Amino acid sequence: MESLHLSVCRAVNDRLFTGIRLHDSISLSHLFYADDALLIGEWSDVNLRGIIQVLNCFRLASGLHINLNKSQLLGVGVQQHVVVDMANSIGCSVMQNKFRYLGVMVGECMSRSxxxxxxxxxxxxxxxxxxxxxxxxxxxxxxxxxxxxxxxxxxxxxxxxxxxxxxxxxxxxxxxxxxxxxxxxxxxxVAWDKVLASKKKGGLGVASFYGLNRALLLKWVWRFVSNEDSLWFRVIQAIHGSRIDPQPSLSLSLWNTILKEVIVLKNRGFDFLAKCSKRVGNGSNTQFWLDNWIGGNSFCQAFPRLFALETNRNISVEEKMAADVESSFRRHVRGGVEMVQLNDLVSILDTVLLSPYPDRWVYSLSTDGTFSVKDTRSSIDDMFLPSHNVPTRWVKGVPIKINVFFWKARRDCLPTRLNLFKRGVTLDSVLCPICSGSEEDVSHVFFQCPLAQVILKRICRWWEVVWQHCSSFSEWLSWFSDIRLSSKVKGLIEGVFMVAWWFIWGFRNRLIFDSSPPNRSVIFDDIVSHSFLWCHNRCNKVFTWDSWLKNPNLISL
Known part of the structure; x- marks a missing residue:
């Protein structure tokens, strides 16, 4: 037992996982036992005699004996002839079929479809x-x-x-x-990527699977970078080392795939590691040259000529700040580029004040400094998804379907007759079915049609605001921003306008598709009653029906 060290041994749902450190090999090997199945991964110069010794140690410690004659061996990221040799040496058979563990197929090549x-x-x-x-x-x-x-x-x-x-x-x-x-x-x-975009970018905030997948993968990198005392860090460091860059020799490794994706995102403009930095307290756990603890880059990248003179490249901030900057150099700094970099470094260090608190890692995309999948996913989506010049307006006082309808109307994404004609749909006429006075587009239906003008004017008289003729949503937004009401009350009246356009569009559809013509006289009454019902049920404070009818602009929220 002198040649190996049992680092991890635990049983989960009658499954044994052991991690073995072979001192005479170059990597940490994995042995996994689950439902009479042995699983090996990322082997290199494995000492099989040591594996048998570990299994015997487990038998002596737990009283459980693994029947190798009934067990099967499955390799993950291991060539098949190596698995066969292992199975013959250990005394078990080779598993031909994959098995499911915790909902994931073990042994599948997840890079395929x-x-x-x-x-x-x-x-x-x-x-x-x-x-x-x-x-x-x-x-x-x-x-x-x-x-x-x-x-x-x-x-x-x-x-x-x-x-x-x-x-x-x-x-x-x-x-x-x-x-x-x-x-x-x-x-x-409307294009699906525009729906996926966040509301501040003009979308509906659904978020993409691409951004979610990458954010979840980056979480493992954050755990490795920010918590050097965790089991995750110790295992990955023992298997792959402490480098945060992909290694060609480990191309089949899951960890290597994640690191490659970090590089891909960086090339596309999302530099994840640059957003992870050390917030220095006493400086004892921060490497002066290698860690990104002040500024945008590490000092080894910002001052390469000085880094080449350093004798202790792993020196901590605490040790470096306790003495002169040149004290650990192999020679004195010469003139030229070296002196320029030294002066720049000294000027930066003059602004640094150490504190008695421990160092910690911070993530720049989160307000509290800790990694967040949501913030990372949103940042990736904002970078790669299309952006609209106007943010999405969202009123909580009306249903989601009304907000989505208003969002589509502002983007001119409704099936008006003019839009249908442009997409090759054969129509008898492209004139407005309500007034037959002009081609039916979004601006005409909601602003220029006589029915829409009457309804919008009645809403303004009801809310005691001065109506200004508008011919498009952009003009309406400009007029609406000048209305002098409290922000919460303006949210209510904006919801009323959305409901009005919803009912105008519904009246237009019934006029086209229903066998009997709808009644125009009830449209405004429906707008008043439905907007009260929806806003009343979604507001934190209650207001009465009488106040809604008589003085809606004086409602206290």
């Missing part, structure tokens, strides 16, 4: 046709953000999802959002 078929199938099962047909667009949006976004979370937190699988999953969500069956095609009025 086929192992993700189960995830895609589960996503399709949650998007049954009756759900898409019975839910409103607000209900479908809520389901996309909650249940559907979390369904593949476990697999995505461990493996990089292939591009084809990401595209298929986003296609499923897109069809569900449109209310279309997976086998049928409908007109796409």
């Amino acid at each position: 086929k192992p993700w078929d189960d995830v895609v199938a589960k996503l399709k099962a949650r998007l049954s046709k009756w759900k898409a047909k019975t839910l409103s667009i607000g209900g479908r949006l809520t389901l996309l953000k909650s249940v559907l976004g979390a369904s593949p979370l476990y697999n995505m937190s461990l493996f990089k999802v292939p591009k084809g699988v990401l595209k298929e999953m986003e296609s499923i969500r897109n069809n569900f959002f449109k209310g279309a069956n997976l086998s049928e095609k409908k007109i796409t009025w």
Whole structure:
């Protein structure tokens, strides 16, 4: 037992996991026993005699004997002939079929599309046709953000999802959002990546699977960088070393795949490691040259000529600040570039004050300094998804379906007759079905049509605001921003305008598709009653029906 050290041994759900450190080998080897299956991974010059000794130690310590004749060996990231040699030497057989552990297929090559078929199938099962047909667009949006976004979370937190699988999953969500069956095609009025974008970028904030997958993978890098005392750090360091860069010799490694993705994101403009920095307290746990603890880069990158003179390249900030900067150099600094870099370094260090508190890592994308998957995912989406010049306006006092309708109307993504004609749909006429006075587009239906003008003027008289004629949403927003009301009351009246446009559009649809013409005289009454019902139920403070009818601009919220 002098040649090995049992580093980890634990039983989880009758499964034994042991990590063995072989002193005469160059890496930490894995041995995993689950349901009569032995699993090995990332072996290098393995001492098989030592493995048998570890199994005997486990038998003596626990009283449990592993029957190798009944066990099977499965290699992960190991060539098949190595697995066969291992099995023959240990005395067990080779497992031909993969097995599932904690919901993940062990032994599958997750860089291919086929192992993700189960995830895609589960996503399709949650998007049954009756759900898409019975839910409103607000209900479908809520389901996309909650249940559907979390369904593949476990697999995505461990493996990089292939591009084809990401595209298929986003296609499923897109069809569900449109209310279309997976086998049928409908007109796409707005690109799916614009729906995925955050509300501040003009989207609906659904968030992409790509950003979620990358944020979950980066969480493992944050754990490795920020917590050197954790078991995760010790295991990864023992297997792969402490370098945060991919190694060609470990291309099949899951950790190496994650590090490669860090490089890919950096090349695309998202430098994750630059957002992780040390906040120095006493400086005892921060490396002066190698850690990114002040400024945008580490000192070894910012001052390479001085770093070449350093004799103790792992020196801590505490030790370096306790003496002169040149005290640990192998020679005195000469003139030229070296002197310029020395003066710049000294000027930076003059602003540093150490404190008695311990050092800690901070993440610049989070307000509290700790890593957040949500903040990382949002940052990735904001960088890679399209951005609209106007943020999405969202009123909590009206239902989600009203907000989504208003969002689509502002983007001119409604099936007006002019839009249908532009997309090649054959129509009898492109004139407005309400007034027949002009071509039907979004601006005409909601602002220029006589019916819309009458309703908007009545709303302004009801709320005691001066109406100014507007011919588009941009003009309306400019007028609305000049109204002098409290922000909460302005939210109410904005919700009323949204409800008005919703009912105008509904009246237009009934006029086209219903057998009997709808009644125009009840439109305004429906707007008043429904807006009261929705705003009253969604506001924290209660206001009466009388105050809503008589003095809505004086409501106290």
